[in-house]
Amino acid sequence: MKDHLNIPDHNKLFQTEPYVKQREGKKAFEAPCSEQETAEALAYSKTSEYKDKNFARKSLVVNPHKACQPLGALMASLGFEKTLPFIHGSQGCTAYFRSHLSRHFKEPAPAVSSSMTEDGAVFGGMSNLIDGLENSVALYKPEMVAVSTTCMAEVIGDDLQAFISNARQKGAITEELPVPYANTPSFAGSHITGYDSMLKSIISTLYKRSGIEATPGSGEGTGEKLNVILGFEPYTGNFAEMRKILAAFDTKYTFLGDHSGNFDSPATGEYSYYYGGTKLEDVPKAANALGTLSLQKYSVKKTLEYIEGTWKQQTVSMSAPIGITATDRLVDAISELTGLPIPAELIDERGRVVDALTDSHPYLHGKRTALVGDPDLLIGLIQFCLETGMEPVHIVCSNGDNGFKGEAEALLAASPYGAEATVHIGNDLWHMRSLLIDNPVDLSFGSSHLKYAAKDAGVPLIRVGFPVFDRHHLHRYPVIGYQGTLNLLTTVVNTILQNLDDDSSGFNHDLVR
Numbered sequence: 098m099k100d101h102l103n104i105p106d107h108n109k110l111f112q113t114e115p116y117v118k119q120r121e122g123k124k125a126f127e128a129p130c131s132e133q134e135t136a137e138a139l140a141y142s143k144t145s146e147y148k149d150k151n152f153a154r155k156s157l158v159v160n161p162h163k164a165c166q167p168l169g170a171l172m173a174s175l176g177f178e179k180t181l182p183f184i185h186g187s188q189g190c191t192a193y194f195r196s197h198l199s200r201h202f203k204e205p206a207p208a209v210s211s212s213m214t215e216d217g218a219v220f221g222g223m224s225n226l227i228d229g230l231e232n233s234v235a236l237y238k239p240e241m242v243a244v245s246t247t248c249m250a251e252v253i254g255d256d257l258q259a260f261i262s263n264a265r266q267k268g269a270i271t272e273e274l275p276v277p278y279a280n281t282p283s284f285a286g287s288h289i290t291g292y293d294s295m296l297k298s299i300i301s302t303l304y305k306r307s308g309i310e311a312t313p314g315s316g317e318g319t320g321e322k323l324n325v326i327l328g329f330e331p332y333t334g335n336f337a338e339m340r341k342i343l344a345a346f347d348t349k350y351t352f353l354g355d356h357s358g359n360f361d362s363p364a365t366g367e368y369s370y371y372y373g374g375t376k377l378e379d380v381p382k383a384a385n386a387l388g389t390l391s392l393q394k395y396s397v398k399k400t401l402e403y404i405e406g407t408w409k410q411q412t413v414s415m416s417a418p419i420g421i422t423a424t425d426r427l428v429d430a431i432s433e434l435t436g437l438p439i440p441a442e443l444i445d446e447r448g449r450v451v452d453a454l455t456d457s458h459p460y461l462h463g464k465r466t467a468l469v470g471d472p473d474l475l476i477g478l479i480q481f482c483l484e485t486g487m488e489p490v491h492i493v494c495s496n497g498d499n500g501f502k503g504e505a506e507a508l509l510a511a512s513p514y515g516a517e518a519t520v521h522i523g524n525d526l527w528h529m530r531s532l533l534i535d536n537p538v539d540l541s542f543g544s545s546h547l548k549y550a551a552k553d554a555g556v557p558l559i560r561v562g563f564p565v566f567d568r569h570h571l572h573r574y575p576v577i578g579y580q581g582t583l584n585l586l587t588t589v590v591n592t593i594l595q596n597l598d599d600d601s602s603g604f605n606h607d608l609v610r
Contacts, residue, residue: 143553148531152524159527162469162495162546164564166281166291168194169329169396170245171208173295176354178374180299181239182208185226185255186247190283201331201564202360202572207370209233213249222250226260230276231269237370241303241377242270244278245295251282275377277302287496288563289396289471292329296354297400300380301407307381311408315385322435323350324386324410326400328393328473331563331572333361338575339392345440346431351375351383353400361573384408388434392418392427392577395472395501417477418577419585420484421451427578443579450579450586454485457590460610462486464593465517467533469493469526469543470562472501477577478542478561479505481585483512487540490517491532497522526550540589557592561585 110116130138141147167184171194174182184191191210198206211217211225230242244257257278264270279294304311325343327335336357343350358373383389389404391397394414404410413434418427424447432439464487468478475494482489489509494501502522509515521528526546533541533554541551542559545566551558565571575581594610601607 143534145535148535151528151531159525160546161525162493162544163287163289163471164197165190165194165247165283165288166286166294167245167247167283168197169288169290169292170243170279170281170295171195171206172198172288172329172356173292173299173354174208174243174245175206175359176296176352176356176374177241177243177299177380178376179240179371180374180377181233181237181242181370183211183229183233183242183244184208184247185211185222185229185244185250185257186213187249188212190247190249197564198360200566202333203569204360204362205368207359209237211250218249218253221253222255223260223263226255226257227264227267227269230261230264234270234274239274239371241275241277241299243295243299244276245281245291246279247281248283251280251284275302275306289329289393289496293397293399296326296397297403300353300383300400301403303377303380304384304407309381309384311384311410313385313408313410314387322348322387323431324353324383324389324404325350326353326389326391326393326397327355328391328396329471329563330356330393331565332574332576333357334573334575335392335577335581338578338580341580342428342443342578343431345442346435346437347440348431348435348437351379351386353380353383353389384410386410388412390430390434391415393473395498416473416475419477420481420582421447421454421579422484423477423480424578424582446579450583453583453586457586458486460590460593463488464540465490465538467491467493467529467538467541467543467556469529469541469547472497474562476501476504476508479508479515479518481582483508483514485586485589486514488514488517490519490536490538491529492518492520493524493526493529493532494520494522495525530554540592557596559585559589559592 171182174180188210191208195206195208209229211222211229213222213225217225233242261276261278265272270276277298279298281291281294325339336355352375355373355375362372388411391401391412391414394416401412401414405412413430415426418424428439428443466482466487466489468475468489472494475492479489492505502520505520509518530550530553533550533556537554538556540559541547541556542561544562544564545560548558560568560571561576574584576585
């Protein structure tokens with residue numbers, strides 16, 4: 098029999114005597130504030146006076162709820178078959194993007210780097226890019242290489258178009274290899290901006306190289322009826338849910354960008370660099386579809402403009418279809434674009450979710466909420482809250498624009514449950530902390546980054562969006578469509594019920610809720 102190993106978790110481990118002594122010993126070198134000073138500063142940070150100072154700051158950002166452009170470009174690149182993301186910049190930046198995605202999806206995020214160092218920063222990174230392209234193609238044998246940039250390449254002004262052209266002239270890559278590229282400086286925009294730039298570049302590059310003339314609605318050579326864009330999508334389950342909905346309509350479709358295979362690959366004992374993704378040959382043919390349906394509009398603005406302007410194609414864009422009303426809008430849009438009736442199975446599914454919402458409504462009604470996330474997710478969450486009788490109070494969108502703010506405020510103004518809401522764009526999670534403490538709510542919705550402010554304010558956190566680092570497998574469950582609405586409802590109401598149990602004592606520790 099094996100000896101039992103007593104392996105404490107880190108919470109217990111660091112409370113043991115050796116680690117307590119180690120921390121005490123470090124204080125002699127750190128010259129920290131006294132415990133009294135720390136307590137006083139913490140107490141002051143929870144006052145209304147501090148909140149006003151917090152919101153008055155202009156030159157400092159504390160924990161913004163967004164990531165860099167190249168991270169979004171990396172996700173967009175992995176949405177296409179046998180495509181290798183190539184990041185022109187330093188290795189450290191590339192490692193950050195890869196690890197960020199890997200920690201959310203619990204899957205490897207393949208990408209290569211031109212590995213620029215001090216020499217590249219001074220003399221330019223052309224040789225790094227050309228050598229990197231040659232080595233990458235030889236080693237990993239991609240059918241497309243998608244190039245994006247980091248701050249270093251952007252600050253020194255590297256010309257990607259010229260560099261890629263020189264790589265072809267030198268024979269580092271062939272003329273036949275598609276190499277879309279996007280300028281994605283991390284000091285501007287966010288991950289959704291980078292996603293959009295790369296998606297547009299991939300679609301436009303493949304279309305131009307094909308020689309196809311767009312004939313919207315013809316379906317020539319493909320029979321496809323519909324293009325679908327999910328955008329910067331942190332839920333692989335949302336791809337599965339859309340497949341289910343489209344299968345119910347019995348319509349053919351093309352996902353313009355499908356990274357779900359790369360971020361939900363099977364463990365078979367053998368690793369591949371490439372899993373799934375939209376077939377490269379299907380992208381130019383998508384110009385002949387009846388129309389394009391986008392489940393995000395703020396994260397794919399440039400892409401939709403390209404499809405409308407170059408393909409002359411009808412587009413329908415909406416934010417994340419979370420909740421009954423938004424999902425109704427989704428299935429209506431599919432029906433209108435394809436000319437097909439809404440399937441009976443979706444009508445039945447809708448009825449079951451309405452029944453579930455009715456069952457849980459007494460526990461949700463009147464609950465005050467705080468929301469953090471990307472623009473499209475927040476529009477969906479606001480609709481969900483209003484529909485269930487919850488009251489959004491604080492809404493923070495670090496990468497939102499005035500268009501998002503106007504839409505969110507109009508949505509809130511149309512419901513009595515949105516009367517107290519304030520929408521903050523360009524603000525960060527330290528702002529949200531002040532809001533949560535100064536004007537408490539019952540629940541908060543957001544990524545793992547919100548957990549610190551939520552804990553300081555004593556508010557339960559519903560983890561939704563990107564990134565979710567501290568919980569496993571949530572990305573596998575959809576949050577869109579009728580099924581996604583049920584999943585989110587289940588999480589929210591059971592969090593509320595768990596809190597009731599945690600706060601109960603004796604006589605009100607009920608068996609039935």
